[in-house]
Amino acid sequence: MTMSAVHPAPTPPGEDAAAELRDVHIGFRSGRHVTPVVRGVTLRLLPGRVLALVGESGSGKSLTSLALIGLLPPGAEITSGSVVLGGDDTAGFTARQWREARGSRVAMVFQDPMAALNPGFAVGRQIAEPFRRRLGASRRDARERAVALMREVGIADAETRYGDHPHEFSGGMRQRAVIAMALALGPSVLLADEPTTALDVTVQAQILRLLARRQQEAGLATLLVSHDLGVVARMAHEVAVMYAGRIVEQGPLDAVYTRPAHPYTLGLLRAMPDGKEEGGRLTPIAGLPPDPRRPPGGCAFHPRCPFATDVCRTEDPPLAGSGGRSVACHHADEVRAAHSGPDSAAHGAPQSGPHSAAHSTEEDR
Amino acid sequence: MSAIAAAPPQAAAEPRRRRLPARAWIGLAVVGLFVLAALLGPVLMPYDPVATDLPHRLLPPGSRLGDGSVAWLGTDQVGRDMLTTLLAGSRVSLLVGAATVLAGGAVGLVAGLVSGYFGGWADAVLSRVGDVQLAFPSILLAILIAGVLGPSVTNVVITLAVTRWVVFARVVRASALATRDLEFVDSARVLGAGHLRILVRHVLPSCWQPLLVAATVQIGLVMVAEASLSFLGLGIPPDQASWGATVAAGRDYLGSAWWISTMPAIALAAVVTGVGLVGDAFRDLADPRAQL
Amino acid sequence: MGRFLLRRAGQAVLVAWGAVTLVFVVVRVVPGDPATLILGPDASADQLASVRADFGLDKPLWQQYLTHMGEVLHGDFGDSWRLGGGAMSATLDRFPATLELAALALVITLAAGFPLGMLCARRPGRILDALVSAGSLVGQALPSFWLGIVLILLFARQLHWLPSTAGGGPEAVILPSVTLALPFVGWLARLVRNGALEEIGKDYVRTARAKGTGEGAVLYVHVARNIALPVVTVLGLLMGNFIANAVIVEVVFSWPGLGSLMVDAITNRDYAVVEAAIVTITVCYIALNLVVDVLCVALDPRLTPQNA
Numbered sequence: 006m007t008m009s010a011v012h013p014a015p016t017p018p019g020e021d022a023a024a025e026l027r028d029v030h031i032g033f034r035s036g037r038h039v040t041p042v043v044r045g046v047t048l049r050l051l052p053g054r055v056l057a058l059v060g061e062s063g064s065g066k067s068l069t070s071l072a073l074i075g076l077l078p079p080g081a082e083i084t085s086g087s088v089v090l091g092g093d094d095t096a097g098f099t100a101r102q103w104r105e106a107r108g109s110r111v112a113m114v115f116q117d118p119m120a121a122l123n124p125g126f127a128v129g130r131q132i133a134e135p136f137r138r139r140l141g142a143s144r145r146d147a148r149e150r151a152v153a154l155m156r157e158v159g160i161a162d163a164e165t166r167y168g169d170h171p172h173e174f175s176g177g178m179r180q181r182a183v184i185a186m187a188l189a190l191g192p193s194v195l196l197a198d199e200p201t202t203a204l205d206v207t208v209q210a211q212i213l214r215l216l217a218r219r220q221q222e223a224g225l226a227t228l229l230v231s232h233d234l235g236v237v238a239r240m241a242h243e244v245a246v247m248y249a250g251r252i253v254e255q256g257p258l259d260a261v262y263t264r265p266a267h268p269y270t271l272g273l274l275r276a277m278p279d280g281k282e283e284g285g286r287l288t289p290i291a292g293l294p295p296d297p298r299r300p301p302g303g304c305a306f307h308p309r310c311p312f313a314t315d316v317c318r319t320e321d322p323p324l325a326g327s328g329g330r331s332v333a334c335h336h337a338d339e340v341r342a343a344h345s346g347p348d349s350a351a352h353g354a355p356q357s358g359p360h361s362a363a364h365s366t367e368e369d370r
Numbered sequence: 371m372s373a374i375a376a377a378p379p380q381a382a383a384e385p386r387r388r389r390l391p392a393r394a395w396i397g398l399a400v401v402g403l404f405v406l407a408a409l410l411g412p413v414l415m416p417y418d419p420v421a422t423d424l425p426h427r428l429l430p431p432g433s434r435l436g437d438g439s440v441a442w443l444g445t446d447q448v449g450r451d452m453l454t455t456l457l458a459g460s461r462v463s464l465l466v467g468a469a470t471v472l473a474g475g476a477v478g479l480v481a482g483l484v485s486g487y488f489g490g491w492a493d494a495v496l497s498r499v500g501d502v503q504l505a506f507p508s509i510l511l512a513i514l515i516a517g518v519l520g521p522s523v524t525n526v527v528i529t530l531a532v533t534r535w536v537v538f539a540r541v542v543r544a545s546a547l548a549t550r551d552l553e554f555v556d557s558a559r560v561l562g563a564g565h566l567r568i569l570v571r572h573v574l575p576s577c578w579q580p581l582l583v584a585a586t587v588q589i590g591l592v593m594v595a596e597a598s599l600s601f602l603g604l605g606i607p608p609d610q611a612s613w614g615a616t617v618a619a620g621r622d623y624l625g626s627a628w629w630i631s632t633m634p635a636i637a638l639a640a641v642v643t644g645v646g647l648v649g650d651a652f653r654d655l656a657d658p659r660a661q662l
Numbered sequence: 663m664g665r666f667l668l669r670r671a672g673q674a675v676l677v678a679w680g681a682v683t684l685v686f687v688v689v690r691v692v693p694g695d696p697a698t699l700i701l702g703p704d705a706s707a708d709q710l711a712s713v714r715a716d717f718g719l720d721k722p723l724w725q726q727y728l729t730h731m732g733e734v735l736h737g738d739f740g741d742s743w744r745l746g747g748g749a750m751s752a753t754l755d756r757f758p759a760t761l762e763l764a765a766l767a768l769v770i771t772l773a774a775g776f777p778l779g780m781l782c783a784r785r786p787g788r789i790l791d792a793l794v795s796a797g798s799l800v801g802q803a804l805p806s807f808w809l810g811i812v813l814i815l816l817f818a819r820q821l822h823w824l825p826s827t828a829g830g831g832p833e834a835v836i837l838p839s840v841t842l843a844l845p846f847v848g849w850l851a852r853l854v855r856n857g858a859l860e861e862i863g864k865d866y867v868r869t870a871r872a873k874g875t876g877e878g879a880v881l882y883v884h885v886a887r888n889i890a891l892p893v894v895t896v897l898g899l900l901m902g903n904f905i906a907n908a909v910i911v912e913v914v915f916s917w918p919g920l921g922s923l924m925v926d927a928i929t930n931r932d933y934a935v936v937e938a939a940i941v942t943i944t945v946c947y948i949a950l951n952l953v954v955d956v957l958c959v960a961l962d963p964r965l966t967p968q969n970a
Contacts, residue, residue, distance in 0.1 A: 076871055100877070108874030115872075120865035125887035135873050186873055501673075502680030505948050507906025510924075510940055514688055517928030517936070594805055598910055601807045602925055617808050621914075624815045635808035642803035 022049040022089070023226035024073055024111060024194045029086035031068050031077065031250075039084060040298050043068050044250040046086075050194055050226035055217075057229045057241035057258075059273065063294050065250040070196045070230045074111050075103040091193065108135050112187035114216070116199040118179035122171035128182045129155065129167030135189040151185075158185040159215060177208035181215065188219060195225045201236055213239050234277045238262065243329075246270045249295050249305035256330035266332040268310045268340050304335070312336040312343075397647025404641045408464040411457030417611055423449030428627040444629040447619065452633050458611035459634055463641070466526055466596045466606075467589045474531040475585055478538025479577065485539070486546025487565075487573055493543075500536040508533045512595055516604040526605045530592050541584045545577040586649035590642040597638055613638050667956060674952045681944045682734055686727060689933045739938035744927070749934035753920060753942050760912070760919035764904035766835055767842035771900060775847045776893065779854025780881055786859060794855070798848030806907060810841040810914035826915060838915040842904050853896060857889040891961050898954030902947040 031043035043065040050056055050073075058066045071077050072088055075095060088095045090110055098106070115121040123131055133151035136142040142150065148167065155163035158181040171179055180200065187195060200216060201209040217240050220227050231237050237244060238258065245255040246269060254267035265271045272290035292309035295301055301308055307317040316335050324333040334340060423445070431444040431452075443452035485493035503511070511533050519525035549555060555572045563571070597614030599605030606612035613634035620630030698710065705713075714720045718729060733739070739749040782791040817837060818826035825834045861867065862885060870884045871877075909921030916922065920939050927935035 074872055076868055104874050104876055106874070107872055113869075113872040115865060115869060117865060121869040123866040123870065123884050123887065125890075126884075134870075134875065138876075138879060139874055183869065186869070190874070498676075498680070502677050502684060505677040505681055505951075506684070506940075506944055507902065507947055509909060510906050510943060511684075513909060513925065513928060514685065514936065514940055518688055590803065594803070597805050598807060601805070602910065602913060603929065604925075614805070614807070617805070617811065621811055624811060625819050628815060631808065631811050635805055635811075638805055638808075639800060639803045643800050646799050646803060 021052075021092070023052050023091060024050040024228075025089040026069065026073065027087045027089065029069070029072060029088060030084045031065070031072060031081055032084045033080050034082055035080070039082075041084070041300075042081070042250050042297050043072075046247070046250075046252055048228070048245060048252075050228055052193065052226050053221070053224040054243065055220060055227040055229055055241045057231060057237040057244045058247055059231060059234065059237055059244055060247035061232060061294055063297075064247040066230045066247045067198055069247070070113070070198050070228055073194070073196055073228065074107055074113050076107075076113075105139075108139060108187075108192065109190040110192055111194040111196065112190070112192040113196040113198065114180075114184055114187050114200045117203040118176060118183045119171060119203075121183050122179060124171055126170070127168045128171055128174060128179075129163075129169075132182060132185050132189060135186070139190060151189075154185045154189060155182070158182070158188070158219070159211075160185070175208075176204050177211060180204060180208075180212050184212075184215060184219070188223070191223070193226060195220065195227045196230070197227060198230045199232070200229070202231070202233070209236070210239075216240065234262075234273060246273070249300065250297065251305065251333065252324055253306065253334065254332045255324070256326075256332075260330055264341055265344055266330075266337040266341050267306075267334045268312050268336070269306050271340055271344055272309075304333075312339055393647050394651030397644040397651065400640055400644030401648055404460060404644070405464060407457055408460040412461050415451070415454045415457055417454050417458035418450075421448075421450060425449065428623060428630075430627070431629055443633050444627065446616070446630050447623055447627070452629060455611050455616055456613070456634055456637055459613040459616060460637065460641075462523065462606055462610055462612050463593050463596060463638070466523065466530070467593045469527045470530040470534060470592045470596075471585045471589050473527060474534035474588070475538045475581060477531065477535040478540075479542050479581065481535065482539040482542025482577070483546050483569060483573065486543035487550055487569060496539065497543075500539060503533075503536050509595065509598065512599060513602065513604060516599050521603070521605055521607045523606060523610065526596055526599060529599070530595055533595075534588055534592065537588060538581060538584055541580045542577045545580050546573050549573045549576045583649065583652045586645060586652050590645035590649065593638065593642055593645075597634075667959065670952055670955050674948045678945050678948050681948070682731070682941055683727075685937050685940050686730055689937055690723070690726065690730075734941070739941070740934035742927070742932050742935045744930050744932045745935065749932075749938040750942075752923065752935055753938040756918060756920045756923045756939075757942060759917060760905060760908050760921060762835055763839050763842065763908050763912070763917060763919060764901055766839035767904045768897060768901050770839060770843035771846045771850055772893075772897060774843070775850030776854050778847065779851035780858060780886070782851060782855040783858035783862065783885075784877075784881060786855070791855070794848050794851045798852045801845040801848045804845060806841055806845060807910050807914050809844060810838065810911055813837050813841055814915070834915075838908075838911050838917050841911050841914070842907055846900060846903075850893075850896065850900070854889060854893065857892055858885050861885045861888050891958060894957050894961060895954050898950045898957070902950045905943055905946055 026046050026048045029043060029046045030041060032039035032041045046065075046069055048056060048058070048069070058069060060066045068077065068081060071081075072083060073090075075088075075098065077083070083096075090106055095103070095106075122128060129148065129151050132154055133142075133147040136147035136150050137144070140147075152163045152167055155166065160166055160178055160181050166174075166178075171182075174182065180203075184200075197216060201212050204212060213236060216227075219225070220240075227240075229237065229241055241258050243256065244258050244261045245252050246261070246267060247253070248269050254261060254265065254270045261270060262274065265274055269290070276290060290309055295305055295308070301318075303316075303318040304310070304313070304321055307313040310317065312334075314335070320335070322333045322335045324331050326332055428447060429445040429449075431442060433444065434440055439451075443456065445451055446455060481496050485496040512529050515529040515532055516525060519529060549572060552572075555568060558568055558572060596605055597612065597617070600612040600614030601618045603615075603618070606615060608615065616634040617631045620627065620632075620634075623630055698705065711720075718726055721729075737750050739753075741747065742749045742752055745752050778790075778794055782794050785791065814826040814837065817824045824837050826837060858881065862881075867880055867884060870880050875884070905920075908917075908919055909924060911917070912919045912921035913925050920943060924936055924939040927933070927939065
C-alpha cells in the first residue's frame, strides 16, 4: 500500500501554499495582559518544499509551528493575523474542524519521541489509532495498515514489534514510530519540531534521511523547526531565521548560508561547528535573548549586536527584500560585506544539500 | 516549548496563593468558635446529664420552654436543651482530640526520634511494629481496645493514642533521618556534642513542622473516631455528653425529632472540615509543592 | 517479578502474624482475668479454677500464646460462649454479607468518582470542580454513622423508596453501601482529577491530539490508561477500608455482617468471636494490599516480564 492510497486529495499544484501564516501574532494571556511572544510572522509552506524555521529556544519558533496545527498550549492565543490551511482560514474553525484537519491535512513530528508516545499502549496500536478512529477501519484492517506503515518508516520486524510498548523501542525506532503516526492519514503539511534533537548523533542522520525521503515521495509541504543549522542544511530548501518572535531573515538555503544579511544569522553560522576548524573554534553569540515581558526598544537584537548604532535602539527595522530574499536589519549591507571576507568559504556553506540527503534512502533501511 | 516556560507559571501561581488564605481563615474561624464554645459553653450553660424535663421533650428548634427561655436547637428525648448538650459535647470532643494528639504525638515523637536518629535494631523493631499496626484498619483496633478497656474518657484517649502514634512516629522518623546526616550535625558531632544535645538542638527543630501538620490532620480524624466509638457505646460513658452518643440516642426519634441526631453531626462535620482546611493550609505552607 | 511478589507475600504473612499476636496481647493480657469476665464477679474459686483449666488459662502466658497460635493456624479461635459453636464458623457465616456491602460500595465509588474526576479535569476551576473539591473535604469529615441515619430518614422513612434494614429484600444493600461509598466518591474524584490533569500536560496527549484524536478519546482512552494504575492501587486500599468501615455502617443498618457481629461480641465480651472477626478482616486487608501489588506489576507495561 502506498501513501497516496490513503491520501484524501492530491496536493495542489503550482505555487499555491499548502499552509500559510499571515502576519500572525501569538501572546500569552494572563488576565487582561498579553505578553507577545510571536510578533507578526508570515510564512508560506509549499508542496514538496521544506522550509526551515531557525532560532534559539525562546524565539517563538515552536509556538509558530503549533499554531499551524491548532495546538497552542493553554494560555497562548493568536492575537492577530491568520493561519490558512489549504486555502481555508482556520480562524473560523470549530474544534471539530480542527480535529478533522489534524492528521489528514497537517501532521506533526515532535522532539522527544519517548514523551510523545503514550507509555500505556503498544506502539503499533498508537500508529493504528488514526485508522481506527478517523477512518473507521476494522481492527484487523487498521493493524495491517499500521504494520505496513511501520515497514515503510524502517521499523524492522514490524509484525512482531506491533505489540511492543514504547519503552521496548530504541530512541530512533520510537521517532520512526512517531513519524509513521504523523504520516498515517497522508497529510499535505508536515510540521517537524526539532525532530532529531533528542536522538543520538548516529541516529539523527538516519531519521533525517527518512524524513527527507518521505517528504519528497509524498510531496509534503514541510516546516522544519530547529536550532541546529547542520540539520537544516541537510533538509531545507528555504530558511527563515527567527529572533524574539520575529522573522529577521528569510531566503533560499544557499543564499542565507553563504550570504547572511542579518547579524543574528551571521552569529548563528559562526557558532556552527563545521568540522573544518581544528579544536572547534566556535563563536557563540554573546548575551541572552530578551525577556518577552520586557522587550528592548528598537531592534530586539540590538543589545547583542556588534553592528548596532543609535537607529537600532529606537527603530525596529521592517522585514524587507525582493526575490524571495528578505532581511530585517538597518545594517544588512554591512553584514553582507563583513561575511564576504576570505573566511567565508570555510563558514556557513552547507556540506550536503537537501537532495543528497533525500536520495540516500536505501542505506536508511 | 521552552519559549513559554518563563511567563505562565508565575501568572498561574499568583491567584492561587492569594486565594488560599481565605479558605484557611474560614477554617480557623470555625475552629476558633469551636474552641471558644468548648471552653466557655459549659460554664455559661451547665450541662446536667441526669436532668429530665419530660413535658418539654422533643421540642423543635426555636421552641419556648416553661421557664421562658428559648431552646434554639430544640430539646431531646428527655427534655434537655440541645444547645447545652452540644456545648458539653464540644468540650469532650476537644478534650479527647487534644489529649490524644498530645499523647500520641509525644509517644510518636520519642519513637520517631529514636528510630530515625539511632537507627539499628530499635528502628527495625519500631518500624515492624508500625507496619503491623498500620496493617490493621485503625477503627478495628480502636473498637477492640476501647471494648476491652471499657467506656471512659481516659480509655478513649488511650485507645486513640495507641492507634495514632505510628503516624506521628513515621513523620518524625523521616525528618530525623533527613537531618541526621546533614553537614552541620556531623560537625556538631565532631566537636564532641552528645547525642542528647544533637537531638535537642539540631534534630528536634526540624521535626516540629511536619509534626504540627500531622497533628492538625489527626485531630480531625480523632474527633470522628471518638464520635464513632461513642456512637457504638464504646467511648464516652453515658453520664457525659458526647456528640457521637447524642447522634445514637436520636436514632430512635428520627421520624419525630430529626434535630437530635442532626445537630451534633453537623457540628462535628463543621469542626472537622474546619480543621481540615487549617491542616491543608499548614501543609501548603510547609511544602508549597504539595498543593494541587 | 516473581521474587518481588514472593518477598511481598512473605511480608504479608509476617504482618498477619504480628496482627494475630497484637490481638492476643490486647484480648488476653489487658482486660485482667478472663475467667472472672466469663463467669462474673460472683463466681466461686472452684468455678474460676475449672474455667481456667478449660481454657488453658492456668498455664504460663507464653504457653497459652503458643497453643493459641497453633490453633489459629488451623482456623480455630475457640468457641463463642454466647453463640455456642465455633467463633470462626460464626465469623465466616457473616463474612459474605460484609463482602457484598464493601464490593457494592467499591463499585459505586468507582462508577461515580472516576467519571466525576474526569469531568473536573476537563474543566478545572469551574463550578463542578469546586463542588467536588468541597464535597471531598466535607465527605471526609461527615461521620458515616450520621450519613447512614440521614439516608434512612430520607429514602426509607420519608420517600419509602428503599428498605433500611437487611430484612427488606435484596435492595436492602443499597443504602448501607451508598453510606460507605459516599464519603469516598469526592475523594476518588479528586485523585482522578489531579492524576488526569498531570497526564494532560504530558507530550503524548499533544501527540494524540495532533493525530486528530477527539478530546473524549484523549481523556477516556489515552489519559485514562495512564491513571488506571494509581486508581487500581487505591481501589484495593478502598476495599480494605470499606470492609473495616463497614463495622459502623452495619450497626446503623442492622446489617448481618462481620462488623455488627464484632460489635455485639465486644459489648458482650465474647472475645473468641472478636478475635476471629478482627483477624479475618485484617487478613483480608493484608491480602488486598498484596493483590494490589500484583495488579500493579501486571498493569504496568514497563514491568513486563522481559524487563523486570
